[in-house]
């Protein structure tokens with residue numbers, strides 16, 4: 001049976017990088033996980049073990065640290081673009097680079113007392129929310145940028161209904177006109193061009209996602225998903241596609257009748273699994289082709 005080599009890529013996954021900028025006594029912190037993956041002329045290494053075309057994954061990891069020092073790290077998208085372009089532009093055998101970054105946010109520990117100066121070098125991790133990006137760059141010079149976030153955990157205590165759904169022999173779910181709606185938002189959005197104001201764009205997209213979640217009277221999480229995506233696209237012309245994954249973090253009203261107590265929407269059991277998983281993409285009508293942007 002004849003076989004051929006299919007699509008392949010290789011790289012260093014989850015290089016942990018912490019970059020401290022020392023501005024006098026005031027320090028600034030970037031905390032990243034960087035994953036690189038390269039592809040190109042990799043027939044020989046797979047078929048015969050000839051490594052002549054291979055830039056080692058160890059070198060890829062070292063490049064992450066070296067560029068962090070030499071060019072600094074501001075917006076993760078710009079750092080990812082610099083890395084991807086470096087690999088493709090510096091090595092003839094590397095024809096495509098994929099760089100994925102997660103950023104964990106830290107905030108300053110508050111002053112000891114009102115009026116005391118801001119802490120200069122002490123930080124506390126800011127919640128569970130993670131900022132993300134995925135960048136591709138290829139030998140033709142084309143770059144694509146997808147920004148995102150995950151674990152943005154939100155909850156509405158009312159303003160959510162779910163009824164009118166299919167009922168078959170296995171359906172036990174009661175329709176409801178008032179339920180808790182909670183989710184941990186995974187959102188990614190594709191930029192029209194790799195030249196964006198990534199900081200401002202991120203801030204505004206996040207604000208719009210939250211505003212749409214809070215401001216939508218929801219008849220389903222699917223409806224909320226679409227409203228969130230539409231809100232981002234309506235206000236941010238630099239973005240042409242939003243993909244969302246919304247786990248439905250079910251909150252079940254506890255039956256307190258056995259204890260002679262009513263429960264008018266006050267006491268819930270927050271289940272962690274199983275959970276509904278609602279996923280979807282929202283695009284502008286004229287969105288350019290995505291190429292490998294989401295790969």
Ligand SMILES: O=c1[nH]c(=O)c2[nH]c(=O)[nH]c2[nH]1
Pocket residue numbers: 162173219220221222248276
């Ligand atoms: O918003 C929802 N969408 C569903 O498709 C679904 N299915 C379900 O059991 N609960 C819910 N809630």
